[in-house]
Amino acid sequence: MSNPVNLTINGQPVQAPPGTLVIDAAKTVGIQIPAFCYYQGLSLQAACRMCLVDVEKAPKLLAACTLLVGEGMVVNTESPAVVKARKDMLEFLLSNHPLDCPVCDKGGECELQDMVFRYGAGESRFTEVKLHVDEKQWSPVVFFDAPRCILCYRCVRICDEGLGVKALGITNRGAYSEITPNMGTHLECDECGSCIDICPVGALTSGIYRYQTRPWEMEHVGTICTHCGDGCKTTLGVRNSEIIRGNNRDRSGINGEFLCIKGRYGFDFVNHQERLQSPLVRVDGKLEEASWSSALALVAAKFSSIESAGGKIGVVGSSRTTNEENFYLQKFVRQGLHSPHIDHRRSGDVAGLLDALSGKTGALAATADLYTANSLLVIGADLAQQHPFLAFQIRANWRHHQSRTYVVASGPVREDSFATRTVQAAPGTEMDALAGLADSLRAAGNLVIVFGDAVQGDAVRRLVDFGSGLGIPVKYLCLVDYSNSRGALDMGLAPDLLPGYRPAPETGMTVAQMLADKDLAALWVVGANPLEKTALASSSAFVVVQDLFLTETAQRADVIFPAASAYEKNGTVTNTCGEVQRLQKGLGVMGAKPDLDIFALLARHMRLNLGATQPDKIFEEIRASVSGYNVAPMVLATGGAALTNPVNGRVPQSAAAAIASSRDTLFTSGTLGRYSKILGNVMEAPGGLYQR
Amino acid sequence: MTFSQETEARFERLLSSYPEGRHRAALIPMLMYAQDEVGLVTQELKEEVARRCGVTPLQVDEVVGYYTMLRSKPMGKTHLQICTNISCLLRGGDKLWDQACHKLGIGHNEVTADGAVSLEEVECIGACSWAPAIQVNYDFRHNVTPDQLDKLMDQLRGAQ
Ligand code: SF4
Ligand code: SF4
Ligand code: SF4
Ligand code: FES
Ligand code: FES
Numbered sequence: 001m002s003n004p005v006n007l008t009i010n011g012q013p014v015q016a017p018p019g020t021l022v023i024d025a026a027k028t029v030g031i032q033i034p035a036f037c038y039y040q041g042l043s044l045q046a047a048c049r050m051c052l053v054d055v056e057k058a059p060k061l062l063a064a065c066t067l068l069v070g071e072g073m074v075v076n077t078e079s080p081a082v083v084k085a086r087k088d089m090l091e092f093l094l095s096n097h098p099l100d101c102p103v104c105d106k107g108g109e110c111e112l113q114d115m116v117f118r119y120g121a122g123e124s125r126f127t128e129v130k131l132h133v134d135e136k137q138w139s140p141v142v143f144f145d146a147p148r149c150i151l152c153y154r155c156v157r158i159c160d161e162g163l164g165v166k167a168l169g170i171t172n173r174g175a176y177s178e179i180t181p182n183m184g185t186h187l188e189c190d191e192c193g194s195c196i197d198i199c200p201v202g203a204l205t206s207g208i209y210r211y212q213t214r215p216w217e218m219e220h221v222g223t224i225c226t227h228c229g230d231g232c233k234t235t236l237g238v239r240n241s242e243i244i245r246g247n248n249r250d251r252s253g254i255n256g257e258f259l260c261i262k263g264r265y266g267f268d269f270v271n272h273q274e275r276l277q278s279p280l281v282r283v284d285g286k287l288e289e290a291s292w293s294s295a296l297a298l299v300a301a302k303f304s305s306i307e308s309a310g311g312k313i314g315v316v317g318s319s320r321t322t323n324e325e326n327f328y329l330q331k332f333v334r335q336g337l338h339s340p341h342i343d344h345r346r347s348g349d350v351a352g353l354l355d356a357l358s359g360k361t362g363a364l365a366a367t368a369d370l371y372t373a374n375s376l377l378v379i380g381a382d383l384a385q386q387h388p389f390l391a392f393q394i395r396a397n398w399r400h401h402q403s404r405t406y407v408v409a410s411g412p413v414r415e416d417s418f419a420t421r422t423v424q425a426a427p428g429t430e431m432d433a434l435a436g437l438a439d440s441l442r443a444a445g446n447l448v449i450v451f452g453d454a455v456q457g458d459a460v461r462r463l464v465d466f467g468s469g470l471g472i473p474v475k476y477l478c479l480v481d482y483s484n485s486r487g488a489l490d491m492g493l494a495p496d497l498l499p500g501y502r503p504a505p506e507t508g509m510t511v512a513q514m515l516a517d518k519d520l521a522a523l524w525v526v527g528a529n530p531l532e533k534t535a536l537a538s539s540s541a542f543v544v545v546q547d548l549f550l551t552e553t554a555q556r557a558d559v560i561f562p563a564a565s566a567y568e569k570n571g572t573v574t575n576t577c578g579e580v581q582r583l584q585k586g587l588g589v590m591g592a593k594p595d596l597d598i599f600a601l602l603a604r605h606m607r608l609n610l611g612a613t614q615p616d617k618i619f620e621e622i623r624a625s626v627s628g629y630n631v632a633p634m635v636l637a638t639g640g641a642a643l644t645n646p647v648n649g650r651v652p653q654s655a656a657a658a659i660a661s662s663r664d665t666l667f668t669s670g671t672l673g674r675y676s677k678i679l680g681n682v683m684e685a686p687g688g689l690y691q692r
Numbered sequence: 693m694t695f696s697q698e699t700e701a702r703f704e705r706l707l708s709s710y711p712e713g714r715h716r717a718a719l720i721p722m723l724m725y726a727q728d729e730v731g732l733v734t735q736e737l738k739e740e741v742a743r744r745c746g747v748t749p750l751q752v753d754e755v756v757g758y759y760t761m762l763r764s765k766p767m768g769k770t771h772l773q774i775c776t777n778i779s780c781l782l783r784g785g786d787k788l789w790d791q792a793c794h795k796l797g798i799g800h801n802e803v804t805a806d807g808a809v810s811l812e813e814v815e816c817i818g819a820c821s822w823a824p825a826i827q828v829n830y831d832f833r834h835n836v837t838p839d840q841l842d843k844l845m846d847q848l849r850g851a852q
Binding site for chain 1 (some may be wrong): 751
C-alpha cells in the first residue's frame with residue numbers, strides 16, 4: 001500500500017490511506033462529522049452541506065464528505081464558523097419542514113431530529129407560509145410525504161446503485177423539488193423498502209409500519225429471515241406479541257442493511273386469520289379440533305402399532321425448520337421409528353457439489369465472497385428474483401471493486417446490465433456455454449461460480465472439473481430455495497445420508513417414492529406441502545402433518561399439529577452458502593408450538609428417549625457429531641454467521657433424489673408466500689422468472 | 693419515434709461525440725434539438741430520448757423538470773424571453789417586461805391566442821454588458837429600447 005497521509009483533526013494526529021474522505025478519517029479517531037447525504041457505499045452527493053468543516057488555509061468551509069485527506073491538512077470540525085454553519089443549514093432544512101414529529105413514524109429515530117437536538121437552533125426566522133404537499137401512496141409498501149423530505153438523494157441512490165432498479169428520481173427544482181416514482185403516480189419496482197429505511201427523516205414511510213407504534217415501544221429481536229436461502233438477518237420490531245416491522249438498520253449480519261420485501265415485510269403470515277391454532281383430528285371424515293394430549297396420544301399409538309406391524313412410515317421434513325429440529329427429527333425417525341424413509345424437497349445439488357469437491361479445501365463460497373471475488377460466474381439462475389441478497393452482493397462488488405460478472409442464462413436477468421459477458425443458453429445446454437468463457441475467467445485471477453438447479457448430478461462434477469482446469473482459485477455456491485434447505489440436507493433429511501453426509505446403513509424412499517408407494521402405512525409431513533400437486537397413492541396411509549396452515553397436504557391429514565414459524569422459535573439455520581446463524585424467538589402465537597416441542601411431546605407419548613430436546617443442547621450434539629458444524633459458539637451467540645466446513649471426502653449417494661427449485665420469485669415464497677397479504681398485494685406479484 | 697433527416701443526423705453526431713457508455717451526456721442537447729422540431733417535450737419524446745441515451749424515462753423527467761428551457765407545454769412560434777435580473781433591471785428591463793405583457797395581453801409562460809408569440813421572464817442570460825437584453829428564440833437583442841421592442845412585437849404578430 002502507498003504511504004499513509006498524515007493530517008490533524010481537532011488537534012489529533014490522524015493517519016489515513018490516500019484517497020480517504022475526511023469524514024471517514026475523522027471516524028477512525030472517534031470524531032463524528034454530522035452528515036445527511038453522505039452514505040457509505042453509495043456515490044457522493046454533497047447535497048446537504050451538513051458536513052462542512054474548517055480546513056486551515058482554505059478560504060471557505062469545505063464539505064468533509066467529498067474532501068480527500070491531504071498531507072499536512074489541519075481540519076477543525078468544531079470551530080465557531082462550523083458550529084454556526086451547521087445551525088444555519090439546519091435552519092434551512094427546517095424552513096419548510098412540517099415539524100410534525102409527534103405523528104411522524106420516524107420520531108425517536110430520526111436523523112434530522114437528532115441533529116437539530118444536537119447542533120440546531122431552537123428557533124426559526126422563517127415566518128412565511130410553508131409549502132404543503134399532500135402525502136402520496138405509491139404502492140402498498142411505499143408512501144411519500146414530500147414536505148418532510150430533506151432532498152438528501154439517499155433513496156434515489158440506493159434504488160439505482162444498490163438495487164439496480166432506478167425507480168426513484170427527483171423532479172422540479174428548488175423548493176419544489178420532489179422525489180418522484182418511475183410510473184409518475186405509482187411505483188413499479190422491487191418493493192424492497194430499502195428507500196424507506198435509508199431515508200433519514202419520515203418522508204418515505206411503509207404501508208406496513210406507518211402510524212403503528214413508536215420505535216421505543218417495540219422489542220427489537222434480531223433473527224434470520226425465513227424466506228429464501230440467502231439467510232439475511234432481519235430485526236423484528238415486536239410489540240404485544242405482534243411483529244410490526246422488520247429491518248436491519250444496525251447493518252449487522254451478513255446482509256448489512258439489505259433486505260428484500262420478504263425479509264422486511266413478509267412476516268405477516270404470522271397472524272393470518274387462517275393460521276392453525278389447535279390440533280385437528282379427522283373424525284368421521286372431517287377434521288375437528290382436538291386437545292394436544294388426545295391428538296398426540298392418537299399419533300403415538302398409531303405410529304407404535306404401524307412400527308410393530310412392520311408397516312412403512314415415510315417422513316417428509318421441511319426446508320424452513322431449524323437444524324436442531326431436523327437433527328432431532330431424523331433421530332426420531334431412524335432410531336425411534338426404525339424407518340429409513342426420510343427426505344425433504346431438494347432444490348439444489350449440494351450433495352453432488354460436496355462430493356465433487358472431495359479433497360479440496362476452501363472451495364465453498366460464503367456470501368462475503370460474492371462481494372470480494374474478482375469475477376463471478378452465474379449459471380442458470382435469476383438472482384434478482386430468486387436470491388435477492390446474493391444479487392445485491394454481486395452488484396455491490398461490481399460497483400465498488402469493478403469485479404467482472406459472467407452470466408449463463410436462458411433469458412434476460414438483471415445482472416446483464418453490468419455483466420462483462422452474457423451467454424444465452426437454452427435450459428439444459430448451460431454447461432456447453434462454459435468452454436467459451438474459460439480464457440476470460442482464467443485472466444481474472446479468482447472466481448466464484450454460482451449455480452442453480454440447472455446444474456445437477458454429473459453436470460456438477462463437470463463444472464468442478466471445468467473450475468479446476470482454470471488453474472486459479474475457484475469457489476462454488478450451490479443455490480437452494482429456502483432458509484434452511486441447506487441445513488435440512490446437512491442434518492440428514494435424506495433417505496441415503498445421515499447428518500454430515502455419512503452413508504445411511506439402509507437407503508430409504510425419496511419423497512416421490514413415498515407418495516407413489518401404495519403400501520405406505522403412514523406419512524408424517526413436517527412443514528412441507530408434497531401433496532400440493534401430487535396425490536398420495538396409498539389410500540390407507542395414516543397422515544400426520546405439522547404446519548402453520550391448512551395446506552393441500554394438511555387437508556389429506558388424519559392429524560394436524562399447529563406449528564410455529566421461524567419467527568416464533570429459537571435454534572439455528574444454515575443458508576445456501578452453508579453459513580449457520582441463530583434464530584431468536586420474537587413472539588409466540590397462541591396454540592402453535594415449535595416443531596421441536598411437538599417432536600419431543602410425541603417422543604414422550606411413545607416413551608422414546610432420544611436425548612436432549614432443548615435447541616441449545618441439540619446444537620451441542622450437532623457441533624460434536626455433524627461434520628463441519630464444529631463452529632465457534634461465540635460467533636453464533638453474538639449474532640454472527642459461521643461458515644460450515646462440511647465433509648471432505650466422497651459423498652455416497654444411493655437414492656435417486658429429484659432436485660428441482662420451486663422457482664419462487666421476489667414476491668412468492670412457497671406456502672408462506674400464499675399467506676402473506678403484503679406479498680400478494682403489490683402489483684408486481686407474483687413476478688416472473690426468465691425460465692418458465 | 694422518428695425525426696427529420698437533419699435532426700437524425702444531428703443526433704448521430706451528438707451520440708458519436710461521447711465515449712461508449714457515456715451517452716447520457718447527450719441528453720440535454722438531444723432534448724433541445726428534439727423540442728425545436730416537435731415544439732414541446734411530450735411523454736413520447738421523453739421515452740424516445742431515454743432510449744437513445746440509455747437512461748430511464750424518469751431520469752429524463754428529472755432533467756426536463758429542472759431546466760426551464762425544456763417545456764412540457766407548447767410555446768409560441770416565437771419565444772420571447774425578457775431578462776429582469778439586476779443589470780437589466782437597472783437599465784429598464786422590468787419596464788420592457790411590463791410593456792410586453794401589456795401589448796401581447798399575456799403573462800409569464802403564456803402564449804398569445806393565435807399561437808404566434810410566447811413570453812417568459814428570465815433571470816440573467818449572460819448579456820449584462822449590453823443590458824437590457826432579450827432573447828428571441830435563440831437570438832440575442834442587446835441594449836433594447838421600448839421602441840425596438842414595440843416594433844419587434846408588431847413584426848412577430850404580423851409575421852404569422
Ligand atoms: S421499494 Fe426498493 S425498489 Fe422500490 S423504489 Fe424503494 S428502493 Fe427502489
Ligand atoms: S425521501 Fe428521504 S431519502 Fe429520499 S431524498 Fe427525501 S429525505 Fe432523502
Ligand atoms: S434475500 Fe432472501 S433471506 Fe434476504 S430478505 Fe429476501 S427472502 Fe429473506
Ligand atoms: S454529507 Fe457532506 S454535503 Fe451532505
Ligand atoms: S441581468 Fe440581464 S443579462 Fe445579466
